[in-house]
Amino acid sequence: MKIVMKFGGTSVADAERVRRCAKLIKDRAAEDRVVAIVSAMDGMTEELLALADAAETANHPAMNARLKEIRRRHEEAAKQLSQPDAVAPLLGQLDQLVLGISMVGEVTPRSRDAVVSFGERLSAPLFRRALELEGLKARAFTGQEVGLVTDEKFGEAEPLMELSLYQIADALKGPLEAGEVPVVTGFIAATQHGVTTTIGRGGSDYTATIVGAALKADEVWIWSDVDGLMTADPRIVPGARLLERIRFIEAIEMGLFGAKSMHPRALEPAADRKIPVRMKNTFNAGGAGTLIIDDGTRPNEIIRSVLLVKDAGLINITGAVMMGRPGTAARILGLLGAQGINVRMIILSVSEGGISLAVNGPQLAQARATLEANLLRSGEARQIQVVEKVAIVAVIGSYMRGHPGTAGRVFAAMGAKGINIMAIAQGSSELSISFIVKGDDGPEAVRALHEEFLGK
Numbered sequence: 001m002k003i004v005m006k007f008g009g010t011s012v013a014d015a016e017r018v019r020r021c022a023k024l025i026k027d028r029a030a031e032d033r034v035v036a037i038v039s040a041m042d043g044m045t046e047e048l049l050a051l052a053d054a055a056e057t058a059n060h061p062a063m064n065a066r067l068k069e070i071r072r073r074h075e076e077a078a079k080q081l082s083q084p085d086a087v088a089p090l091l092g093q094l095d096q097l098v099l100g101i102s103m104v105g106e107v108t109p110r111s112r113d114a115v116v117s118f119g120e121r122l123s124a125p126l127f128r129r130a131l132e133l134e135g136l137k138a139r140a141f142t143g144q145e146v147g148l149v150t151d152e153k154f155g156e157a158e159p160l161m162e163l164s165l166y167q168i169a170d171a172l173k174g175p176l177e178a179g180e181v182p183v184v185t186g187f188i189a190a191t192q193h194g195v196t197t198t199i200g201r202g203g204s205d206y207t208a209t210i211v212g213a214a215l216k217a218d219e220v221w222i223w224s225d226v227d228g229l230m231t232a233d234p235r236i237v238p239g240a241r242l243l244e245r246i247r248f249i250e251a252i253e254m255g256l257f258g259a260k261s262m263h264p265r266a267l268e269p270a271a272d273r274k275i276p277v278r279m280k281n282t283f284n285a286g287g288a289g290t291l292i293i294d295d296g297t298r299p300n301e302i303i304r305s306v307l308l309v310k311d312a313g314l315i316n317i318t319g320a321v322m323m324g325r326p327g328t329a330a331r332i333l334g335l336l337g338a339q340g341i342n343v344r345m346i347i348l349s350v351s352e353g354g355i356s357l358a359v360n361g362p363q364l365a366q367a368r369a370t371l372e373a374n375l376l377r378s379g380e381a382r383q384i385q386v387v388e389k390v391a392i393v394a395v396i397g398s399y400m401r402g403h404p405g406t407a408g409r410v411f412a413a414m415g416a417k418g419i420n421i422m423a424i425a426q427g428s429s430e431l432s433i434s435f436i437v438k439g440d441d442g443p444e445a446v447r448a449l450h451e452e453f454l455g456k
Helices: 015-029 044-056 060-080 088-104 109-116 118-133 161-177 203-215 248-256 264-272 328-338 361-376 406-416 439-454
Strands: 002-007 033-038 138-141 181-185 188-190 196-198 219-224 277-281 290-292 305-318 343-348 354-360 383-396 423-426 432-438
Touching: 002 015, 002 203, 015 033, 015 060, 015 118, 033 118, 033 161, 033 203, 044 060, 044 088, 044 109, 044 118, 060 088, 060 118, 088 109, 088 118, 109 118, 109 196, 118 138, 118 181, 161 181, 161 203, 181 203, 203 219, 203 264, 248 264, 248 290, 248 305, 248 383, 305 361, 305 439, 328 343, 328 354, 328 361, 343 423, 354 361, 361 383, 383 439, 406 432, 406 439, 432 439
Parallel strands: 002 033, 002 219, 033 181, 138 181, 219 277
Antiparallel strands: 188 196, 277 290, 305 354, 305 383, 343 354, 383 432, 423 432
């Protein structure tokens, strides 16, 4: 088998954990060909972003403190892995880059990506060394070196997929045939001109599934600090259970609603090519984990998971002037999109006289100000009402489709608990039903629905 294994930040946070991951690969490499995708050490991306900010303002005390901590963590790991100089050249390059930024006094998206890339670049040689200590032949590569190319949208670059797939397959063919374990940096890539880019949220998972697609891997394994996907947040529902099998469309939907899952776009390369994805816990390697696969297996439950999005806000936009006016919804979403405001739900009344939007709580004030400044002054809306501290509850299951009575059971369960529903949305795919309740009612709503559909 060909297996791509991705290890998250908590899994490679120090030398001891890196050795644990290397042992997991050794257990498989005896029979299978394995490629490792590595993230930066836990918290390192945030540390590097703060370093870039300090460099921009030429705040040398803060710069030096950040550099000292970055150097300490990686040099300590290198010493424990019996190769003290493993990261010395890279740390020297980081020093020079940050000094240059401080002299210019400006951080561009391009230079910020260059700084942030050092998290994964420093992690890869440490991981390679850990594999060597386990008796394996290994070689470290950056995303650029294996041929992962993107557009020039720094910070959220989009891979040029077909070219990347071809180049990655070509670059990794030799090492795999030679019995080596390639260690590839997640999250970072490069433009066609060789300029470093990062591929945004879920970037290391995305790298793993792209590499899996390129190699036509048998499976992609995502190692993190959780056992897998759950029927609910166990902090809200103590009886929540592990989902041992789930469909791609369900996993994608869960990611959209904030479950501790893979980023939805990271699943697409595997879903498109029907490559199974396993979510496993580095610290509970013997656990079943969650297998994401489309194999026609039908679960017993109609609902697979009940999720809660806390700290949201609801905006109600009303006015008869909106009725029959084409493009109103597009204009509203365009105004918010231009400000980088993410809309979690949108509900349009049949009369066209009202539109309700749910946004993340921290963005509510900005969303309100943007809409009031543009819609009320122009007369495109008559009233904009804001409700703070609401929660979004979502029930997810691909087999709700065509199953009568599911929505009725959802709302009956809410009625039995005396929970008022403020807005409702259900997509035409019937993959999920989501609704808004008062923030304080959110956890109780999740528990009631979990009991109704999945047992206590």
